[in-house]
Amino acid sequence: MKLNENYSNLKESYLFSTIAKKVNEFSHNNPDKKIIRLGIGDVTLPLCKAVIDALQKAVAEMGVQTTFRGYGPEQGYDFLKNAIKDYYKERDVELDPNEIFISDGAKSDLGNILDLFDTDNTVLVPDPVYPVYVDTNIMDGRNIIYINANEANDFLPEPDENIKADIIYICSPNNPTGAVYTKEGLKKWVDYALKNNAVIIYDAAYESFITDANLPHSIYEIEGGKDCAIEFCSFSKIAGFTGTRCGYTVVPFNLGKLNKMWLRRQTTKFNGVPYIVQRGAAAVFTKEGRKEIEENLEYYRENAKIISDTLDECGIKYYGGKFSPYIWLKCPNNMTSWEFFDYLLTNIQVVGTPGEGFGRNGEGYFRLTSFGSKENTIEAMKRFKNLLNK
Numbered sequence: 001m002k003l004n005e006n007y008s009n010l011k012e013s014y015l016f017s018t019i020a021k022k023v024n025e026f027s028h029n030n031p032d033k034k035i036i037r038l039g040i041g042d043v044t045l046p047l048c049k050a051v052i053d054a055l056q057k058a059v060a061e062m063g064v065q066t067t068f069r070g071y072g073p074e075q076g077y078d079f080l081k082n083a084i085k086d087y088y089k090e091r092d093v094e095l096d097p098n099e100i101f102i103s104d105g106a107k108s109d110l111g112n113i114l115d116l117f118d119t120d121n122t123v124l125v126p127d128p129v130y131p132v133y134v135d136t137n138i139m140d141g142r143n144i145i146y147i148n149a150n151e152a153n154d155f156l157p158e159p160d161e162n163i164k165a166d167i168i169y170i171c172s173p174n175n176p177t178g179a180v181y182t183k184e185g186l187k188k189w190v191d192y193a194l195k196n197n198a199v200i201i202y203d204a205a206y207e208s209f210i211t212d213a214n215l216p217h218s219i220y221e222i223e224g225g226k227d228c229a230i231e232f233c234s235f236s237k238i239a240g241f242t243g244t245r246c247g248y249t250v251v252p253f254n255l256g257k258l259n260k261m262w263l264r265r266q267t268t269k270f271n272g273v274p275y276i277v278q279r280g281a282a283a284v285f286t287k288e289g290r291k292e293i294e295e296n297l298e299y300y301r302e303n304a305k306i307i308s309d310t311l312d313e314c315g316i317k318y319y320g321g322k323f324s325p326y327i328w329l330k331c332p333n334n335m336t337s338w339e340f341f342d343y344l345l346t347n348i349q350v351v352g353t354p355g356e357g358f359g360r361n362g363e364g365y366f367r368l369t370s371f372g373s374k375e376n377t378i379e380a381m382k383r384f385k386n387l388l389n390k
Contacts, residue, residue, distance in 0.1 A: 006141040015131050015357035016040055022341070023351055030349075036380040038307075038368045039351045041175070041325065043240040045299060047280070048292035051239060054283035058276040074272045075263060076102025076248070083285040084248055093220040099252050099259065101266060102273050102281075106205050106234035106247040111136040112269070113201065113230060113249070116261050117167060124165035126157050128176055128358035128365070130203070133169045142167075150361050155179040155319055155328070159192035168193060170219070171203040173210065176358045176367040177328040178320015180215055186222045193228040199255070200229040205247075208238040208297055210323045226252040237325065239284045239293050246273055246281045300325050303370035303377040310381040314388045325370045328355070332388060340366050348383035 019039055027035055047055075061067035075081075081097040088095050103109045110132055123137045127146040137144055145165060149155040155177040170189060172181040181189075193200050200219065207217040219225040231250040235241035251259045273281075283289045308321040311329055318329040331340040337354035344350045353369075355362030370377065 004139065006139050009138050010135055015353070018357070019341075019351065019353065023345065026345055026349075033349045035345075035349045035351060036372065036376045036383075037351045038370075038372050038377070038380055039353045041237075041369050041371055042242050043236070043300075043371050044373050045240055045296045047240050047244065048289060048296060050283045050286055050289035050292055051280045055276055055280040058279035062276065069275045072272045072275050072278075074267045074270050076100065076273065077275065077278050080278045080282045081248075083282045087285055088218065088220070091217055091221055093218055095220075095250060096253065099250055101249045101251065101262060102278060103247045103249055103270075104245040104273055105236060105241075106203065106232040106249075107132055109232055109247065109249045110201065110203065112265070113232075113262070114140055114142075115265050115269075116258060117199075121166035122164065123167045123169070124163065124198075125169045126171075126174075127360055128155075128355060128362035129169065130171060130175045131358065133201075134359075137167075146359070148361055149174075149177065149179075156181055156185055158185070158188050161192075164196060166196075166198050168198055168200045169203070170200055171205075172216075173206040173320070173324035173326075175203075175206065176326055176353065176355065176362065178322075178324035178326040179328075180210065180323045182214070183216050183222060186216055186219055186225075190219070190222050190224045190228060194224055198228065199258070200225075202229045202231045204231055205234040206237050206324055206326075207233065208293075209301065209325055211301075212323060215323065220250070220252075226254045228255075230255070230258070235281050235284060238297070239281070239289075240296065241277075241281070244277055244280065246277050299374065300370045303372060303374060306374075306377050306381055307368055307370060310385055314385060316388070321370070327368045327370070329366050329368065331355075331364050331366050334364075337363055337366055344384075344387075348380075348387050350380045350383060 080102055081100045084100050085095050085097055114136055119140050119142050121142060123142050123144045125133050126149040147157045149157045156179045202219040204218060210217055219229045219231055234247040251262045253259050304321040307327050311318045316329050316332060318327050321327040331337055337356040341354045353367040355365030
């Protein structure tokens with residue numbers, strides 16, 4: 001028996017596990033202090049009524065012989081895939097239902113998709129970056145190249161013709177920086193991928209926060225996108241499914257063998273998302289669901305504005321917050337990102353995410369999320385302003 005020694009190349013613990021440990025220790029030693037968490041991107045509003053109604057109806061169906069369902073299709077039920085297909089059509093993107101695969105969340109598929117690629121492939125990721133992109137490739141032993149995302153390029157790096165990569169990760173709106181690519185920016189990456197016979201792993205988990213009609217929600221809005229990109233999306237952010245678990249991945253037929261390979265992988269290693277959950281997910285795209293979910297999204301957008309307005313008042317430079325639930329701020333007084341984390345936790349009991357945890361270029365930056373309650377967001381920013389304006 002031999003172990004996968006690539007795991008020894010990982011950092012000792014996952015970023016958010018380290019944060020949780022620090023917060024728990026502080027809470028244990030200061031039980032009278034109220035901690036406000038604006039770090040992890042977990043939603044706080046409950047599932048909307050349309051989703052709950054669909055879930056409850058589906059639960060009742062499972063208790064009746066004639067409507068009971070056992071094993072479902074591993075790639076998802078047609079009623080949900082067709083709803084997603086129609087959603088893409090609103091963006092003038094035509095998909096075949098068999099290009100859409102339902103999953104238990106984008107995070108799972110972002111890791112599992114690597115089953116399709118040889119470990120000899122070179123991976124290109126922006127820095128700073130969502131840690132899952134890096135860690136899953138380290139687990140497989142792939143060579144990883146980093147491209148700088150920084151103030152010079154507004155955290156939206158462009159392709160470098162001197163770099164040859166086989167697998168490219170793009171997240172827009174970006175986690176952690178909140179930066180959003182324009183159609184022109186994405187076209188440069190599509191052209192680069194086609195020229196280099198590379199595949200783009202496109203994470204669109206936060207696309208629902210985009211309100212500017214000129215900004216792309218999907219890479220398939222870009223000419224050539226279906227020839228080089230696999231797209232991942234999640235119901236966690238659009239509809240609050242962080243605990244309910246549902247997402248989807250689009251593998252276009254234009255990618256040759258990859259569609260059939262992913263189907264083979266899923267039918268072998270995955271038993272599908274529960275029927276009940278998929279009924280809830282389908283309700284997201286109904287008229288009632290869209291209306292209720294938009295109200296929830298607007299709630300989080302308002303939280304982002306509260307945070308952004310406070311940073312403006314304090315004279316702190318930041319990115320994101322407009323078309324993203326994340327605000328990426330520059331740590332004041334030249335603090336490191338972990339120093340600023342400790343400073344906020346100790347002095348005002350507000351928790352964010354140190355930028356250093358997202359990569360070398362994240363040092364000196366800090367991520368706040370708008371997914372908290374409005375009351376907590378207002379209170380946190382009041383404490384923030386009092387602390388930094390002393």
